[in-house]
Amino acid sequence: MPQLNGGGGDDLGANDEMISFKDEGEQEEKISENSSAERDLADVKSSLVNESETNQNSSSDSEAERRPPPRSETFRDKTRESLEEAAKRQDGGLFKSPPYPGYPFIMIPDLTSPYLPNGSLSPTARTYLQMKWPLLDVQPGGLQSRQALKDARSPSPAHIVGPFCWEFPGQSDLSLHQFHLSNKVPVVQHPHHVHPLTPLITYSNEHFTPGNPPPHLQTDVDPKTGIPRPPHPPDISPYYPLSPGTVGQIPHPLGWLVPQQGQPVYPITTGGFRHPYPTALTVNASMSSLLSSRFPPHMVPPHHSLHTTGIPHPAIVTPNVKQESTHSDISSLNSSKQTDAKKEEEKKKQQVHIKKPLNAFMLYMKEMRAKVVAECTLKESAAINQILGRRWHALSREEQAKYYELARKERQLHMQLYPGWSARDNYAANQQGKRKKRKREKQQAESNGEKKSAFATSKVKAAVPVLPLRTEAYSTPPHPPPPQWSPPPPQKSPNLRLNKCNLSH
DNA sequence: ATTCCTTTGAAGCGA
DNA sequence: TCGCTTCAAAGGAAT
Numbered sequence: 001m002p003q004l005n006g007g008g009g010d011d012l013g014a015n016d017e018m019i020s021f022k023d024e025g026e027q028e029e030k031i032s033e034n035s036s037a038e039r040d041l042a043d044v045k046s047s048l049v050n051e052s053e054t055n056q057n058s059s060s061d062s063e064a065e066r067r068p069p070p071r072s073e074t075f076r077d078k079t080r081e082s083l084e085e086a087a088k089r090q091d092g093g094l095f096k097s098p099p100y101p102g103y104p105f106i107m108i109p110d111l112t113s114p115y116l117p118n119g120s121l122s123p124t125a126r127t128y129l130q131m132k133w134p135l136l137d138v139q140p141g142g143l144q145s146r147q148a149l150k151d152a153r154s155p156s157p158a159h160i161v162g163p164f165c166w167e168f169p170g171q172s173d174l175s176l177h178q179f180h181l182s183n184k185v186p187v188v189q190h191p192h193h194v195h196p197l198t199p200l201i202t203y204s205n206e207h208f209t210p211g212n213p214p215p216h217l218q219t220d221v222d223p224k225t226g227i228p229r230p231p232h233p234p235d236i237s238p239y240y241p242l243s244p245g246t247v248g249q250i251p252h253p254l255g256w257l258v259p260q261q262g263q264p265v266y267p268i269t270t271g272g273f274r275h276p277y278p279t280a281l282t283v284n285a286s287m288s289s290l291l292s293s294r295f296p297p298h299m300v301p302p303h304h305s306l307h308t309t310g311i312p313h314p315a316i317v318t319p320n321v322k323q324e325s326t327h328s329d330i331s332s333l334n335s336s337k338q339t340d341a342k343k344e345e346e347k348k349k350q351q352v353h354i355k356k357p358l359n360a361f362m363l364y365m366k367e368m369r370a371k372v373v374a375e376c377t378l379k380e381s382a383a384i385n386q387i388l389g390r391r392w393h394a395l396s397r398e399e400q401a402k403y404y405e406l407a408r409k410e411r412q413l414h415m416q417l418y419p420g421w422s423a424r425d426n427y428a429a430n431q432q433g434k435r436k437k438r439k440r441e442k443q444q445a446e447s448n449g450e451k452k453s454a455f456a457t458s459k460v461k462a463a464v465p466v467l468p469l470r471t472e473a474y475s476t477p478p479h480p481p482p483p484q485w486s487p488p489p490p491q492k493s494p495n496l497r498l499n500k501c502n503l504s505h
Numbered sequence: 506a507t508t509c510c511t512t513t514g515a516a517g518c519g520a
Numbered sequence: 521t522c523g524c525t526t527c528a529a530a531g532g533a534a535t
Contacts, residue, residue, distance in 0.1 A: 037525090102535085355527085356515075356526095358528060359515055360515095361512070362512090362529060363512075363529095364513085365512075365513085365529060366530085367529065367531080369529080373530095378532095379531070380510080380511090380530090380531065380533070381510080381511070381529075381530040381531045382509085382511040382512080384511085384512090385510085385511045385513090385529085386511060386512065387512090388511090388512065388513090389513065391514040392512080393513095404514090407514080422516085422517080423515075424514045424518085427517065427518090427527080429527060435533090463532090
């Protein structure tokens with residue numbers, strides 16, 4: 001693990017960590033991105049050659065099919081214009097425009113040591129926290145930034161890192177930049193998607209339901225206990241953000257993504273948050289005590305999917321709750337209550353699923369996915385992940401180190417939260433070797449000469465357009481690839497579906 | 506409805 | 521210790 005200069009000690013910010021994201025670093029970031037994009041491009045081009053040679057029968061008009069049909073721009077343009085105008089007016093300059101359209105506002109400042117030696121948050125960390133939790137009040141030291149943050153908490157969503165995002169029915173494949181506001185967060189997001197600016201470490205976003213009432217309408221009472229809760233869980237790291245059940249306490253960054261809610265999530269309450277990870281990588285005392293009191297040392301009982309605040313922890317997934325409970329309730333009326341109770345118990349046991357902490361790459365993916373999606377027409381995660389994998393390798397050591405460090409803290413916090421948890425638990429939980437067999441079969445098939453991945457030979461691949469390629473989503477590359485650019489590492493399984501990525505670079 | 510695909514990294518497990 | 525496997529996320533596609 002590379003040692004990061006997390007100290008900084010400079011109240012001006014951790015410059016070393018901001019290289020890629022500060023103003024001048026934006027260029028570097030662009031270069032980096034362009035390099036990776038260029039490399040992607042090169043790969044894709046070569047793939048194109050190969051594919052066009054070997055797969056000439058592939059459909060060439062599928063891209064046209066995939067494209068949304070031309071439609072009236074009036075509403076969208078008007079909306080965009082008015083919103084842009086509003087955003088321009090309200091943009092206090094806190095968040096600068098990204099290098100190019102389609103580049104989300106992503107800043108990864110010094111994650112290793114967000115605290116300055118004096119104990120205060122470094123500006124970059126503040127920015128990061130602010131980014132991750134736009135509504136979070138991370139007290140800055142400077143008056144200016146304080147004011148900026150204050151502005152950011154103003155009721156205007158345009159201020160905030162806030163991705164303005166409207167999804168129009170049938171426009172899921174829109175050129176995203178058409179929706180960008182001043183902050184240009186290129187997200188057209190399905191309601192259940194996770195915005196790139198949401199905390200990286202959201203173990204489970206599935207629970208987030210846009211239909212939740214706005215926070216200010218929430219009764220701040222624990223639904224289970226009926227005991228009033230503090231507005232913010234004081235001991236929960238924002239990196240373990242509140243899962244859906246928590247939306248009531250803390251406005252979710254995606255709050256404004258759901259226009260139909262119509263309820264602004266502002267103003268927000270301040271304070272209550274702490275450092276993303278407890279100082280010195282430990283859960284603070286109060287949290288530890290809470291954990292120790294609520295979490296058995298070896299396993300987390302089902303009801304402990306609720307966190308110390310009664311908030312379900314994002315790492316705990318309780319799928320398939322749905323309406324089955326009601327079914328069972330009904331059936332319990334007819335059948336033996338005891339057997340039903342037993343069944344429910346077993347169900348609950350099965351439902352509790354503490355997910356693995358995300359590794360560095362997963363964190364990176366989570367953050368960058370939306371960006372790649374915005375840059376390309378790709379939507380298939382498999383293809384996106386290929387690109388992300390390349391970009392991951394294209395990252396500098398320092399940049400990767402940030403994610404490694406983040407992942408390390410993630411694991412530590414996970415360990416603190418679930419002392420008895422083991423990855424093995426999730427092994428057994430799923431199908432017991434099903435995939436093992438499949439993979440073995442697959443490998444066997446590969447060894448028999450079937451070298452193309454199933455995906456590559458699927459209908460999807462046939463539908464992947466060779467040409468033309470969508471160009472409108474990409475802007476002209478602001479910078480040529482850096483001279484130090486080096487070819488990407490060999491891919492495990494090159495996939496031609498990357499062709500769907502834009503090649504206009 | 507479920508599984509696959511695809512990526513990297515962490516962790517488990519058998520040899 | 522080594523090598524293999526699973527699982528984290530993601531969502532379209534395939535089954």
